Amino acid sequence: MPAQAQQNEVSDQNSVRSPVVQFHAWGGSAQVNGYIQWVSEQVHTQYNITLNHVKLADTSDAVSRVLAEKAAGNDSQGSVNLIWINGENFAAMQRNGLLLEDWVNSLPNFALTNPSRNPAMITDFGIPTHGQEAPWGKASMVFYYNSRFVQQPPLNLPELLRFAKDHVGRFTYPLPNDYLGISFLKYAAIALNEKDRDLLYQPVTKTALAHITQALWRYLDELHPLMYKQGEYMVRQASQLQRLMGTGELLLAFSFTAAEIPSAVNRFDLAESIRTYAMEDGSLANVHFIGITYNTESVTAAKQVVNFLLSPQAQAKKQQLAVWGDDSVLDFSMLSASEKALFKPAAKHTAALDTQKAVPLFAEPHSSWTDALRQAWFLRYGERF
Amino acid sequence: MAVFQHITQSVRVLLIALLSVPVFAGLVGVVLPAFGYFPALNAFDFNLGVFKHLFALESIVNMTLLSLLTGLIATALSVASAFLLLSVFYRSSYLNRLQSWLSPLLVLPHAAAAIALLFVLSPSGLLASVVSNAVSVFSSGAENLSNTQNVLPPMWEFPYDRFGISIIVALALKELPFVFLIAVSVLSQPQVKRKFDGYFNSATALGYAPVTVFFKAIFPVVYSQVRLPLLAVLAYATANVEIPLLLGPNNPPTLAVAVVQWFNHVDLSMRFQASAAALLQVVVTLIAIGIWLIGENIIERVQGRFYTNGSRYTGQMFASFVAYSVVASYSLLALSIIISTTLWSVATFWTFPTLLPEGFTLLHWKTTLSALAEPVKNTVLLATFVSAFSVLIATLALEAEALNRQDNKRSEYFNRWVGGVLASTLFLPLLVPGVAFLYGLVWFQLTYFNDAVWLHLFISHLVYVLPYVFISLAVAYRKFEPRYIQVAYGMGKSPWQVFVHIKLPLLFAPLLVAFALGVAISFSQYLPTVLSTGGRIATVTTEAVAAASGSSVRLTAVYVLVQIFMPLVGFVLAWWLPTICFNPMGRYTLLRPRKSKL
Numbered sequence: 001m002p003a004q005a006q007q008n009e010v011s012d013q014n015s016v017r018s019p020v021v022q023f024h025a026w027g028g029s030a031q032v033n034g035y036i037q038w039v040s041e042q043v044h045t046q047y048n049i050t051l052n053h054v055k056l057a058d059t060s061d062a063v064s065r066v067l068a069e070k071a072a073g074n075d076s077q078g079s080v081n082l083i084w085i086n087g088e089n090f091a092a093m094q095r096n097g098l099l100l101e102d103w104v105n106s107l108p109n110f111a112l113t114n115p116s117r118n119p120a121m122i123t124d125f126g127i128p129t130h131g132q133e134a135p136w137g138k139a140s141m142v143f144y145y146n147s148r149f150v151q152q153p154p155l156n157l158p159e160l161l162r163f164a165k166d167h168v169g170r171f172t173y174p175l176p177n178d179y180l181g182i183s184f185l186k187y188a189a190i191a192l193n194e195k196d197r198d199l200l201y202q203p204v205t206k207t208a209l210a211h212i213t214q215a216l217w218r219y220l221d222e223l224h225p226l227m228y229k230q231g232e233y234m235v236r237q238a239s240q241l242q243r244l245m246g247t248g249e250l251l252l253a254f255s256f257t258a259a260e261i262p263s264a265v266n267r268f269d270l271a272e273s274i275r276t277y278a279m280e281d282g283s284l285a286n287v288h289f290i291g292i293t294y295n296t297e298s299v300t301a302a303k304q305v306v307n308f309l310l311s312p313q314a315q316a317k318k319q320q321l322a323v324w325g326d327d328s329v330l331d332f333s334m335l336s337a338s339e340k341a342l343f344k345p346a347a348k349h350t351a352a353l354d355t356q357k358a359v360p361l362f363a364e365p366h367s368s369w370t371d372a373l374r375q376a377w378f379l380r381y382g383e384r385f
Numbered sequence: 386m387a388v389f390q391h392i393t394q395s396v397r398v399l400l401i402a403l404l405s406v407p408v409f410a411g412l413v414g415v416v417l418p419a420f421g422y423f424p425a426l427n428a429f430d431f432n433l434g435v436f437k438h439l440f441a442l443e444s445i446v447n448m449t450l451l452s453l454l455t456g457l458i459a460t461a462l463s464v465a466s467a468f469l470l471l472s473v474f475y476r477s478s479y480l481n482r483l484q485s486w487l488s489p490l491l492v493l494p495h496a497a498a499a500i501a502l503l504f505v506l507s508p509s510g511l512l513a514s515v516v517s518n519a520v521s522v523f524s525s526g527a528e529n530l531s532n533t534q535n536v537l538p539p540m541w542e543f544p545y546d547r548f549g550i551s552i553i554v555a556l557a558l559k560e561l562p563f564v565f566l567i568a569v570s571v572l573s574q575p576q577v578k579r580k581f582d583g584y585f586n587s588a589t590a591l592g593y594a595p596v597t598v599f600f601k602a603i604f605p606v607v608y609s610q611v612r613l614p615l616l617a618v619l620a621y622a623t624a625n626v627e628i629p630l631l632l633g634p635n636n637p638p639t640l641a642v643a644v645v646q647w648f649n650h651v652d653l654s655m656r657f658q659a660s661a662a663a664l665l666q667v668v669v670t671l672i673a674i675g676i677w678l679i680g681e682n683i684i685e686r687v688q689g690r691f692y693t694n695g696s697r698y699t700g701q702m703f704a705s706f707v708a709y710s711v712v713a714s715y716s717l718l719a720l721s722i723i724i725s726t727t728l729w730s731v732a733t734f735w736t737f738p739t740l741l742p743e744g745f746t747l748l749h750w751k752t753t754l755s756a757l758a759e760p761v762k763n764t765v766l767l768a769t770f771v772s773a774f775s776v777l778i779a780t781l782a783l784e785a786e787a788l789n790r791q792d793n794k795r796s797e798y799f800n801r802w803v804g805g806v807l808a809s810t811l812f813l814p815l816l817v818p819g820v821a822f823l824y825g826l827v828w829f830q831l832t833y834f835n836d837a838v839w840l841h842l843f844i845s846h847l848v849y850v851l852p853y854v855f856i857s858l859a860v861a862y863r864k865f866e867p868r869y870i871q872v873a874y875g876m877g878k879s880p881w882q883v884f885v886h887i888k889l890p891l892l893f894a895p896l897l898v899a900f901a902l903g904v905a906i907s908f909s910q911y912l913p914t915v916l917s918t919g920g921r922i923a924t925v926t927t928e929a930v931a932a933a934s935g936s937s938v939r940l941t942a943v944y945v946l947v948q949i950f951m952p953l954v955g956f957v958l959a960w961w962l963p964t965i966c967f968n969p970m971g972r973y974t975l976l977r978p979r980k981s982k983l
Contacts, residue, residue: 384637
């Protein structure tokens with residue numbers, strides 16, 4: 001302990017009282033690493049904080065490290081300060097009390113995510129975040145259509161059904177074994193059960209499943225015969241969906257990565273007449289978060305970094321296709337005109353999503369619903385491969 | 386007996402072991418879990434529960450019938466068309482041309498054929514575009530021309546149709562050249578050819594039309610000789626995975642596809658059901674073979690009257706009509722496959738129903754080629770080793786056979802017995818469905834040599850490559866002019882000296898062709914590669930199948946072309962190398978075994 005204090009003193013002297021923040025984040029992507037490098041340069045010049053990116057191969061390594069520190073009684077000088085997490089890792093850290101509590105609401109920029117309208121900002125796979133982690137970026141479900149044949153794309157599920165009636169055989173979704181396929185079912189389950197939506201954010205029960213699927217089956221029973229191949233053959237993978245859009249056999253499809261659509265147009269795999277948009281009744285969003293560990297020494301500096309990560313400047317930079325292409329978590333209705341302007345790409349791609357429009361985000365249902373919905377679907381519509 | 390003879394004899398036995406041990410071990414590896422025994426999952430008691438569960442599945446009947454019928458119909462179609470083609474062309478100069486056109490299709494991997502068919506026959510494919518353009522040209526001009534700007538692809542059943550017609554078309558497309566070329570190789574054996582010429586001359590003198598002569602006199606002889614390879618084709622057709630995976634329905638799929646999906650299921654307990662289904666697949670294949678044999682029997686009985694009815698022109702018109710239409714549709718299909726695949730691989734935007742892309746680009750080739758470096762390296766390395774090893778084993782085994790023929794006193798009974806076992810073992814991996822034994826084999830491999838990925842890959846490819854290499858070499862080896870050898874022995878040379886200094890140089894061309902064939906077979910393996918490595922080693926074929934379900938039609942087209950080019954390079958090399966070295970008999974020797982390869 002004295003040795004460590006001495007060391008801190010030395011480093012403090014060297015960097016003129018510049019606090020050090022250790023940011024543990026997956027380091028497998030050159031684009032992500034480059035962006036974090038930019039962030040550390042910014043926080044150094046703006047706040048005189050030294051941000052050190054510890055590149056992880058597997059985030060759970062950092063989680064077990066914090067756990068080991070807690071077991072060893074190191075409660076104030078942890079080696080992990082900021083950590084990039086969501087889903088299971090968050091659940092594990094929360095369960096073991098490894099995260100700093102209730103700090104997110106004190107960040108000025110957190111309000112820009114409009115958490116009251118976007119529950120996805122405060123729920124992580126069905127688990128309330130309780131202000132223990134701040135949203136950083138998101139992937140949300142976007143739809144895309146061929147504007148040569150479709151003037152007005154459907155903006156909600158009832159309109160989707162009408163679209164399917166007008167354009168029989170030109171829409172489909174992947175089998176629920178596929179990530180995008182089960183995501184479509186989740187989106188429909190949430191959108192069709194407006195009143196009992198909170199059932200989906202609790203662990204699944206038999207009665208809840210029966211209740212939620214009632215509206216879902218009614219909808220799908222009507223939709224399937226109007227789909228590609230009368231719903232008899234459904235594509236196995238998300239990629240096949242995009243392929244059928246590319247050959248013109250489908251007129252409407254969806255994706256979880258808005259950035260992949262303009263880049264597919266650039267590679268000629270999708271037609272130039274493809275346009276991307278988000279459904280107005282809501283868009284299933286998968287948010288990733290930043291947590292601060294409970295044993296962080298310079299909490300103020302850590303919070304300053306996270307507040308910077310949520311600033312329009314940093315979020316706009318992250319969203320640039322050439323930088324990272326990760327969607328902003330900010331709600332555009334909360335931004336000023338000059339802040340919105342930051343997000344305007346140099347040259348807007350016609351097939352890219354209009355990021356200026358604010359669409360409500362559906363948080364991922366509680367993780368137990370994934371298997372339950374999938375199995376129920378197979379039971380009803382036949383085991384398909 | 387000299388050391389060399391001992392070696393060749395043991396290699397002959399080794400060959401039998403190399404083919405039969407993996408297949409039988411693999412079968413055991415699925416039989417045990419199918420009856421509820423799977424130590425890895427703590428299941429130790431034998432029972433029929435797994436089968437009960439399997440047969441309780443709603444879609445099981447559907448899956449089974451789909452596998453059985455697509456396999457049977459496709460094989461019947463390709464066998465019938467192949468023999469109709471032969472009956473019309475067997476004495477014409479077109480036979481050689483047909484042979485050289487169909488040979489490249491033989492090395493086209495099943496996966497590539499299926500993907501290429503997608504380009505031509507899917508609703509946005511070349512055929513639909515041509516039809517759509519034709520319709521707009523024929524109907525009144527001006528207003529329709531502007532309409533073509535906004536035409537959507539039609540909606541028809543192909544691909545993924547629920548009756549498996551797409552599967553049948555693709556299988557028949559792939560099998561026809563195989564059946565045709567085997568039959569030609571029988572017909573072109575010198576003694577057989579002499580005999581058939583005799584039949585033909587006397588029958589035409591009696592006023593029989595050529596087609597009638599073929600069916601009354603030649604077909605029965607040829608058929609009995611190609612029967613075993615045909616049954617292998619049938620077995621393969623009922624159990625193939627790539628084609629139904631890429632073109633077939635999925636509600637439900639064929640049984641073989643379901644087996645693969647169950648084996649790959651994250652829930653490990655699905656392995657029981659997968660194993661039981663794999664055994665069911667063996668039964669389905671056996672039933673298909675049974676039905677085929679019954680069909681043969683019925684035809685044989687009916688034929689009795691056909692042979693003796695004295696009619697001189699039976700089938701002449703019909704056969705010519707069918708043969709010409711088969712040739713026409715086949716060449717049209719092959720041509721459109723080549724055109725559309727090539728166009729897609731360099732296309733920029735391409736909107737239905739225009740016949741050409743808006744522009745051309747090398748982007749897709751660049752993307753694919755940089756991603757393909759590793760898979761190509763793996764593919765070539767593996768194929769070279771497997772095929773070289775197979776050629777070595779096959780040559781030594783054939784040499785043992787030749788040496789035995791020379792001194793027929795010694796242990797004759799044993800040698801004949803080994804020969805008989807060898808002949809049937811060769812077809813063992815071709816007759817037992819891959820989905821049935823490969824999984825069991827993988828189970829054994831993982832249990833005993835988990836880390837030896839390349840060894841597993843080597844063995845599972847060898848099982849498929851070795852039979853083809855052996856059969857291809859055997860034709861040339863057994864035809865070898867014995868007088869060269871007799872003269873050499875007369876000069877006091879040992880078997881080893883004769884083998885190295887006379888046989889190998891003279892057989893250089895067929896050895897290379899067998900090697901190229903082995904390389905091509907190894908290139909085309911999908912299931913053995915995916916299974917034995919668990920996806921850890923990527924080859925061009927596994928990448929191509931993955932790309933076929935990927936988002937880019939254009940990249941897929943590049944993969945298909947690479948898949949076609951790679952084996953062709955092997956064959957061109959095999960063809961060209963003997964013209965620059967070891968060229969005692971010139972190109973001619975090379976052409977003949979090439980034609981008669983399997």
